[in-house]
Amino acid sequence: MILAGKRPAWARGLKPSDFIATAVLLTITLAIPFIAYEQSRGAFPDGNIAGTMSFYTAFLVTVGVFALLTMGLNIQWGYTGVINFGVLAFFMLGAYTTAIITKGDPQGDFTTYIGGWGNDLNLIPALATDQWLPFVIATAAAALAAGLLALLVAFPTLHLREDYLAIATIGIAEVMRRVVIEERWMVNGSRGLTGVPQPLGGLVDQSDYKYLNVVIVGIVVIIVFFALERAVRSPWGRVLRGLSDDEEATAASGKNVFAFKTQSFVVGAAIMGIGGSMYAYAFSALSPDAFTHLFATFIFWAMLMVGGSGNNKGAIAGAYVIWGLWTISLQMQGYELGDVIESRMPFIRGLLLGVAIVGVLLIRPLGLLPQERRVSAWVERRVKKERSTPAPPAET
Amino acid sequence: MATPQTISPNLGDRLRGFQRSAGNIAAGGGLWAAIIGFTVWAAFAERDALTVGIVLGAILALGAVGLTLIFGVLKFAHFAHGDSMMLSAFIAWLLLNGIIVGERAGSETTLLPVTINDLPGADSAIWEFSFGYGLIVAMLLTAVLTAGMMVGIDRVVYRRLRRRKSGIVIFAIASLGLAFVMRSVILIFWGPTPRLYTPGIRNRIDLPFDVSVLADQLFILAAAFVVTGIVYVMLFRTKLGKAMRAMADNPDLALISGIDTDRIITWTWAVAGCLIAVAGVLLALQAHLDSELGFALLLPLFAAAIVGGLGNPQGALVGGFVVGITQEVAVTFDFLSPGYKFSVAFAILILILLVRPRGLFGERS
Numbered sequence: 001m002i003l004a005g006k007r008p009a010w011a012r013g014l015k016p017s018d019f020i021a022t023a024v025l026l027t028i029t030l031a032i033p034f035i036a037y038e039q040s041r042g043a044f045p046d047g048n049i050a051g052t053m054s055f056y057t058a059f060l061v062t063v064g065v066f067a068l069l070t071m072g073l074n075i076q077w078g079y080t081g082v083i084n085f086g087v088l089a090f091f092m093l094g095a096y097t098t099a100i101i102t103k104g105d106p107q108g109d110f111t112t113y114i115g116g117w118g119n120d121l122n123l124i125p126a127l128a129t130d131q132w133l134p135f136v137i138a139t140a141a142a143a144l145a146a147g148l149l150a151l152l153v154a155f156p157t158l159h160l161r162e163d164y165l166a167i168a169t170i171g172i173a174e175v176m177r178r179v180v181i182e183e184r185w186m187v188n189g190s191r192g193l194t195g196v197p198q199p200l201g202g203l204v205d206q207s208d209y210k211y212l213n214v215v216i217v218g219i220v221v222i223i224v225f226f227a228l229e230r231a232v233r234s235p236w237g238r239v240l241r242g243l244s245d246d247e248e249a250t251a252a253s254g255k256n257v258f259a260f261k262t263q264s265f266v267v268g269a270a271i272m273g274i275g276g277s278m279y280a281y282a283f284s285a286l287s288p289d290a291f292t293h294l295f296a297t298f299i300f301w302a303m304l305m306v307g308g309s310g311n312n313k314g315a316i317a318g319a320y321v322i323w324g325l326w327t328i329s330l331q332m333q334g335y336e337l338g339d340v341i342e343s344r345m346p347f348i349r350g351l352l353l354g355v356a357i358v359g360v361l362l363i364r365p366l367g368l369l370p371q372e373r374r375v376s377a378w379v380e381r382r383v384k385k386e387r388s389t390p391a392p393p394a395e396t
Numbered sequence: 397m398a399t400p401q402t403i404s405p406n407l408g409d410r411l412r413g414f415q416r417s418a419g420n421i422a423a424g425g426g427l428w429a430a431i432i433g434f435t436v437w438a439a440f441a442e443r444d445a446l447t448v449g450i451v452l453g454a455i456l457a458l459g460a461v462g463l464t465l466i467f468g469v470l471k472f473a474h475f476a477h478g479d480s481m482m483l484s485a486f487i488a489w490l491l492l493n494g495i496i497v498g499e500r501a502g503s504e505t506t507l508l509p510v511t512i513n514d515l516p517g518a519d520s521a522i523w524e525f526s527f528g529y530g531l532i533v534a535m536l537l538t539a540v541l542t543a544g545m546m547v548g549i550d551r552v553v554y555r556r557l558r559r560r561k562s563g564i565v566i567f568a569i570a571s572l573g574l575a576f577v578m579r580s581v582i583l584i585f586w587g588p589t590p591r592l593y594t595p596g597i598r599n600r601i602d603l604p605f606d607v608s609v610l611a612d613q614l615f616i617l618a619a620a621f622v623v624t625g626i627v628y629v630m631l632f633r634t635k636l637g638k639a640m641r642a643m644a645d646n647p648d649l650a651l652i653s654g655i656d657t658d659r660i661i662t663w664t665w666a667v668a669g670c671l672i673a674v675a676g677v678l679l680a681l682q683a684h685l686d687s688e689l690g691f692a693l694l695l696p697l698f699a700a701a702i703v704g705g706l707g708n709p710q711g712a713l714v715g716g717f718v719v720g721i722t723q724e725v726a727v728t729f730d731f732l733s734p735g736y737k738f739s740v741a742f743a744i745l746i747l748i749l750l751v752r753p754r755g756l757f758g759e760r761s
Contacts, residue, residue: 083565085475085572156750162565163473164749167698170475171742174692182735293691298576301569343501344584351580357573361566362556 021317021368028324032059035331057210059327061282064217067319068275070303071224071312076268078309078371079232081244082261083162086153086169088296089176090269093149094142094276095286096180096187099196101138102280113187118197135199139220139277146273150266158265159258165265173297180288192287196280217278221316224271228312231267233377240264244310294350299326302353305360308367317369322353427748427756431718438725443607449724450717451613454620455679457716459693460700461627461709462671468644468707469664470554472567476575478693480542480669481676483578485685486586488538488677489593492530497587512537524599524611527681531593535619535677542676543669549574550665575691582687590686616678623674624713627667631709636663644707696723696741703748705755714756719744 036055040048069091076082100115118134153172157165181190204212231237239260242250251257280286290296299322307318329349333342341348360367438446459481466474490496494508513519518530553570598610631637639660643650651657683689700719704711719741726732726740748755 077565081563081565083568156746160749160753163568164702164753166473166475166565166568167694167702168742168746168749170691171695171739171745174695175739175742178735178739182733294576298572301572305569339499343497343499347580347583350576351584354573354575354577354580358553358570358577361562361570361573362553365566 024321032327039334057214061210061214061217063320063323064221065275065278065282066323067221067316069272070300070315070319072268072271073300073304074315076265080240080264082265083166084169085166086173087300088173088291090146090272091276091296092176092291094146094273095280097142097145098138098277098280099193099286101141102134102197111188112185139274142273142277143270147266147270150269154262154265158261177288190288194285196284198281198284213282225312302356305357306367308369310371311369314367314369435721442725442728445725445728447607447609449721451616451682452724453717453720454617455675456696456700456720457713458620458671458675459697460712460716462668463697464701464707464709464712465664466668469640472564475568475571477697479575479578479690480672482690483582484538484542484673485676485680486582487541488534489685491534491537496585501587525615526594526598526612539670539673542673543666546665546669547662579687579690590684592684612681616682692738695738699741699745702745703756705757708757711755711757
């Protein structure tokens with residue numbers, strides 16, 4: 001207690017886990033630009049600062065997109081304890097919904113897809129600075145579509161044991177992938193969709209778009225983050241947390257378990273839909289090859305488990321850490337690693353993700369940022385008020 | 397005006413009520429009639445697809461019996477089942493010819509100094525089969541190795557989680573993590589290129605009633621039959637099997653009746669490991685060795701286990717055939733391209749979950 005008293009004001013209440021998390025985040029934040037800068041010396045004798053900035057910004061855009069998906073998974077698994085092994089389905093649905101809404105009519109002989117309403121949705125031309133309205137509509141539609149799909153999956157499975165839903169989500173992910181690949185007329189099959197318009201894309205040069213994109217994605221992440229933080233501290237969020245802690249006790253206190261689980265699953269899926277939408281804007285090209293189980297489902301589980309289930313900050317931190325390590329491993333390919341490792345790098349990454357999940361479960365089940373104790377916005381306001389008034393003399 | 401007060405059940409309850417009544421109607425022979433009707437129709441209209449379906453069904457049945465045993469005794473859904481099947485198929489491939497991917501992707505190098513194919517006559521084809529006795533030896537060796545691997549994984553991962561009294565979802569996530577570890581191991585050692593045990597043409601055999609099958613498929617059926625027989629005897633004629641079934645029924649009761657649950661769990665993994673290995677090798681013989689196949693295979697496997705009722709080995713056996721046949725016959729329809737094979741399995745799974753979540757034989761709650 002004496003030691004705690006000597007800490008400066010900002011460090012009071014910090015736990016050792018906070019320092020681990022800070023150290024990891026800091027290392028990655030420094031390592032990525034540093035390696036990029038080092039490698040740019042090959043072409044530029046003094047190093048390429050602008051290129052490094054651009055690289056790091058593109059990295060942040062991806063982290064933002066993945067943070068959205070991980071937060072969606074966090075609502076489902078972290079807060080409610082509902083398993084979703086088919087993030088891919090909602091991610092993909094969100095991305096493709098966005099693409100077909102914002103794109104114009106199909107061009108050329110080898111492109112067929114439904115939708116293509118981008119130009120018709122510019123409903124209020126006076127407000128349309130390079131079409132922002134279609135993008136808002138498309139993102140909302142992506143969230144809606146993913147939410148509806150979640151509702152469809154939830155109905156037959158959610159009142160059964162937890163693992164049935166897990167199996168069903170794997171199934172829906174597989175079906176989504178198959179439909180996209182097999183039904184050419186729908187979203188152009190395995191050729192994929194390219195040239196998805198980017199919000200406010202006309203305002204800046206194409207090569208500088210990432211600087212604008214990072215702001216847009218950042219704003220969406222912040223909105224979703226604060227909405228979720230408020231939601232989980234509401235009575236609704238407390239029921240979800242009760243469900244993940246002790247389902248029977250929650251049911252016994254008169255809560256409709258099925259309804260709350262469904263709501264959580266749908267809300268989480270809608271956020272994944274938004275994440276998919278942001279993915280479509282950020283990368284502007286979609287292909288079913290990109291949506292593999294590893295890359296579109298499993299990586300988000302690794303992010304959430306490493307970051308800390310049941311903590312939205314943890315979800316974001318996990319996305320940052322895992323994607324940071326992924327990026328560093330990609331950067332490593334610039335160095336001579338030997339053929340054995342170099343030709344297997346993608347598979348080694350997959351192996352490490354799997355090991356990370358199992359390792360976190362065995363060694364540090366709470367992740368980098370463990371779930372926070374306090375659960376009520378009201379209590380937090382009270383605590384803050386008490387803190388701001390001078391503390392009574394200590395008893396010990 | 398006062399609003400009329402009616403006791404209206406909420407949506408969830410109403411849904412469950414609907415499910416119960418729908419399940420009862422379907423249980424009154426509806427599902428069985430559909431399955432038998434479909435099979436008989438397929439026997440006349442799509443005989444080739446039906447034959448392949450039966451072969452695939454036998455393989456799925458082996459996998460699903462292992463899955464359902466694990467579920468029964470350990471009470472969790474083993475999401476690494478499909479990938480461990482593929483991994484054991486690749487282990488058998490390694491034992492046969494000792495080859496792994498070399499330094500660069502695409503090149504090959506030999507890992508094992510002595511392989512099964514070095515045995516005299518191990519790779520000369522028996523009868524009309526495409527393989528020699530080497531494959532059978534490799535399959536048996538792989539069964540032992542896979543059993544050891546599954547027991548080892550249980551020691552390192554699942555036992556620790558059990559000691560911590562983790563929820564079933566934690567087990568599910570751990571097994572998913574392991575599934576990706578296994579798949580990555582396959583990719584690291586053998587690369588993404590699909591492979592075959594033996595190259596060359598497969599001999600066809602004409603059977604009565606205008607049925608023609610590959611000789612290898614006859615072997616698959618026979619092997620599946622033998623293994624199923626062994627597992628049946630083990631489960632229903634030995635003390636070990638009795639203890640396993642007791643644990644599946646009621647683990648607490650089993651514990652206080654003096655059953656060494658740790659030992660039973662170890663044996664369950666060993667038996668499941670053997671089943672995984674045999675199913676994996678047979679699947680690779682029927683199709684090919686492919687790292688991509690493992691994860692997607694979870695759908696037909698779980699569909700088979702759920703059709704039979706999770707935890708019910710005889711049910712899983714029947715479920716395997718139901719799913720295998722439906723899957724193969726359904727994709728002969730014009731509107732379903734073969735790519736939808738696993739989606740058909742998923743459709744069966746959802747249908748069963750909707751009308752009869754406890755499976756075709758599920759009367760126990």
